[in-house]
Amino acid sequence: xxxxxxxxxxxxxxxxxxxxxxxxxxxxxxxxxxxxxxxxxxxxxxxxxxxxxxxxxxxxxxxxxxxxxxxxxxxxxxxxxxxxxxxxxxxxxxxxxxxxxxxxxxxxxxxxxxxxxxxxxxxxxxxxxxxxxxxxxxxxxxxxxxxxxxxxxxxxxxxxxxxxxxxxxxxxxxxxxxxxxxxxxxxxxxxxxxxxxxxxxxxxxxxxxxxxxxxxxxxxxxxxxxxxxxxxxxxxxxxxxxxxxxxxxxxxxxxxxxxxxxxxxxxxxxxxxxxxxxxxxxxxxxxxxxxxxxxxxxxxxxxxxxxxxxxxxxxxxxxxxxxxxxxxxxxxxxxxxxxxxxxxxxxxxxxxxxxxxxxxxxxxxxxxxxxxx
Amino acid sequence: xxxxxxxxxxxxxxxxxxxxxxxxxxxxxxxxxxxxxxxxxxxxxxxxxxxxxxxxxxxxxxxxxxxxxxxxxxxxxxxxxxxxxxxxxxxxxxxxxxxxxxxxxxxxxxxxxxxxxxxxxxxxxxxxxxxxxxxxxxxxxxxxxxxxxxxxxxxxxxxxxxxxxxxxxxxxxxxxxxxxxxxxxxxxxxxxxxxxxxxxxxxxxxxxxxxxxxxxxxxxxxxxxxxxxxxxxxxxxxxxxxxxxxxxxxxxxxxxxxxxxxxxxxxxxxxxxxxxxxxxxxxxxxxxxxxxx
Numbered sequence: 001x002x003x004x005x006x007x008x009x010x011x012x013x014x015x016x017x018x019x020x021x022x023x024x025x026x027x028x029x030x031x032x033x034x035x036x037x038x039x040x041x042x043x044x045x046x047x048x049x050x051x052x053x054x055x056x057x058x059x060x061x062x063x064x065x066x067x068x069x070x071x072x073x074x075x076x077x078x079x080x081x082x083x084x085x086x087x088x089x090x091x092x093x094x095x096x097x098x099x100x101x102x103x104x105x106x107x108x109x110x111x112x113x114x115x116x117x118x119x120x121x122x123x124x125x126x127x128x129x130x131x132x133x134x135x136x137x138x139x140x141x142x143x144x145x146x147x148x149x150x151x152x153x154x155x156x157x158x159x160x161x162x163x164x165x166x167x168x169x170x171x172x173x174x175x176x177x178x179x180x181x182x183x184x185x186x187x188x189x190x191x192x193x194x195x196x197x198x199x200x201x202x203x204x205x206x207x208x209x210x211x212x213x214x215x216x217x218x219x220x221x222x223x224x225x226x227x228x229x230x231x232x233x234x235x236x237x238x239x240x241x242x243x244x245x246x247x248x249x250x251x252x253x254x255x256x257x258x259x260x261x262x263x264x265x266x267x268x269x270x271x272x273x274x275x276x277x278x279x280x281x282x283x284x285x286x287x288x289x290x291x292x293x294x295x296x297x298x299x300x301x302x303x304x305x306x307x308x309x310x311x312x313x314x315x316x317x318x319x320x321x322x323x324x325x326x327x328x329x330x331x332x333x334x335x336x337x338x339x340x341x342x343x344x345x346x347x348x349x350x351x352x353x354x355x356x357x358x359x360x361x362x363x364x365x366x367x368x369x370x371x372x373x
Numbered sequence: 374x375x376x377x378x379x380x381x382x383x384x385x386x387x388x389x390x391x392x393x394x395x396x397x398x399x400x401x402x403x404x405x406x407x408x409x410x411x412x413x414x415x416x417x418x419x420x421x422x423x424x425x426x427x428x429x430x431x432x433x434x435x436x437x438x439x440x441x442x443x444x445x446x447x448x449x450x451x452x453x454x455x456x457x458x459x460x461x462x463x464x465x466x467x468x469x470x471x472x473x474x475x476x477x478x479x480x481x482x483x484x485x486x487x488x489x490x491x492x493x494x495x496x497x498x499x500x501x502x503x504x505x506x507x508x509x510x511x512x513x514x515x516x517x518x519x520x521x522x523x524x525x526x527x528x529x530x531x532x533x534x535x536x537x538x539x540x541x542x543x544x545x546x547x548x549x550x551x552x553x554x555x556x557x558x559x560x561x562x563x564x565x566x567x568x569x570x571x572x573x574x575x576x577x578x579x580x581x582x583x584x585x586x587x588x589x590x591x592x593x594x595x596x597x598x599x600x601x602x603x604x605x606x607x608x609x610x611x612x613x614x615x616x617x618x619x620x621x622x623x624x625x626x627x628x629x630x631x632x633x634x635x636x637x638x639x640x641x642x643x644x645x646x647x648x649x650x651x652x653x654x655x656x657x658x659x660x661x662x663x664x665x666x
Binding site: 103106107110124127128130131132151152153204205206207208209211212215217218219220222223224225226227229230231298301302305306309310313314315321322325326329332334337338340341344345348349351352 | 379381382385386387388389390393404437496497500501502504505508510511512513515516517519520523524527595599602603606607610611618622623625626629631634635637638641642645646649
């Protein structure tokens with residue numbers, strides 16, 4: 001029995017439907033209307049996909065036909081979505097075809113995937129990017145096509161437009177919030193590491209603090225935000241204080257765990273060198289604690305953002321990302337809210353990325369980075 | 374006996390807690406001192422003693438930092454002495470928060486598990502979706518909370534559901550990540566053994582992968598339920614008309630009722646602790662039923 005590729009079969013069928021279907025309600029289908037070229041493209045991609053669906057393994061340069069075709073469909077879809085008129089079933093068929101064929105594109109890349117090396121890295125990056133791109137295209141096409149009201153779900157292009165037209169506002173918000181985030185993060189994480197090192201010599205305190213630290217990490221600490229706003233005022237200092245409270249215990253717990261990570265063999269070696277406590281700490285135990293310390297720093301990078309943004313819900317000078325989200329939601333400017341969220345997301349991933357980069361540089365010797373080297 | 378106490382966990386925890394509470398009282402003196410001196414000055418009371426000052430700082434109406442016993446008294450007043458149906462009762466607000474938290478947690482963890490099972494079995498999902506799930510942990514998704522509430526309002530969805538949705542998406546990510554890790558935890562030897570038994574994919578899934586994932590699942594459920602409570606509390610800041618701990622915090626911050634804020638915070642903390650312990654108990658029961666020693 002011949003094996004059919006279902007993705008290609010359904011995707012191709014949908015593309016052919018899209019080629020002959022109506023794009024606007026109550027307008028009779030004519031193959032030679034304004035969209036004749038679009039129809040032609042959908043038709044070619046659809047036929048190609050259908051033909052390939054019957055072949056067990058498509059090899060050679062032909063295998064890229066469908067992935068390329070899905071990209072072309074995406075471009076046509078977006079231009080259709082931006083044109084006037086109520087959408088009809090030909091339009092939805094095209095969106096459906098795009099989704100299935102993009103999925104097929106991912107499969108093709110995965111089949112190519114090399115076990116390791118540069119190409120592996122490339123496909124590991126490409127596949128999630130294609131997935132993200134597909135989601136954004138479908139979001140754009142459906143938000144525009146279905147004419148979803150702006151107050152419910154603005155299209156990505158609208159959000160991007162808003163982002164670029166309100167860069168000064170967003171920049172000011174970012175500068176305000178980042179002060180609280182960084183200030184609190186440095187103090188909170190610094191204090192966490194310092195206390196962990198200080199109580200290192202007193203196991204009694206360690207045994208007392210660790211269960212408390214674990215307990216605290218499960219508590220809704222963001223709730224201290226209103227108190228900190230009362231104590232330190234509306235400006236960034238109160239946000240920094242919330243971030244300090246949120247980041248201290250995770251950093252403490254992780255650092256304490258890290259300080260006990262050095263193996264007995266290495267410790268014995270230090271003892272045979274007659275190394276002092278301080279020498280052992282700086283030459284052996286702190287370096288071997290680094291992966292744990294970085295784990296804490298990474299967890300805290302997200303917590304710091306959450307703390308600062310939520311604290312701004314309780315009062316700010318009229319600037320800041322949390323403030324912007326809260327007020328623009330009230331004014332139903334949902335596109336501005338999304339733009340702020342995009343900035344916050346970029347900020348969060350950048351923060352995390354920088355930490356991951358430093359970690360890789362500093363702990364290159366650790367087993368988790370040496371695999372496959 | 375003494376030695377066992379010293380090297381155990383209970384005594385150190387008690388001692389450290391006592392130290393922290395002591396520091397708290399000292400902090401209350403320092404933070405409330407100025408206000409107390411002003412109060413004495415306003416009352417033309419110039420020859421107050423240090424003891425008067427200290428006792429004063431621990432019993433103000435709206436202190437900057439209420440003393441722990443004031444918070445406990447407020448808790449007793451609002452939890453035990455007030456009827457649970459009253460809007461002034463923390464039990465009432467607690468049930469509001471807990472209902473949304475639990476509903477959200479159930480939705481979120483169920484979705485998280487389903488997604489994890491899909492990710493483990495569909496390779497293209499694993500490669501395309503998982504990086505986004507992991508990356509989403511680095512962004513403050515809680516910033517979406519106010520918007521979700523307002524959008525739900527557009528669709529006339531009110532009550533428990535909008536808050537639960539926020540709670541659900543916060544608990545969803547840790548559960549997915551943990552469950553995927555757990556379902557992948559059987560080592561190649563065990564998978565090979567299943568193959569030699571010519572076990573089908575479904576059999577391998579139920580007899581090997583699922584049991585192997587249980588410890589990971591419970592660890593991430595604990596994180597998930599705590600996140601779910603945080604999500605509900607933050608959602609209640611935007612949607613404060615139904616009550617809940619978040620609404621209590623917001624009201625307290627509007628009217629400068631610090632004791633009320635702290636009491637709500639303590640009650641929320643107790644709820645979080647109870648939920649996490651409950652899952653811990655469940656974890657132990659399930660592990661025991663599975664025959665672990």
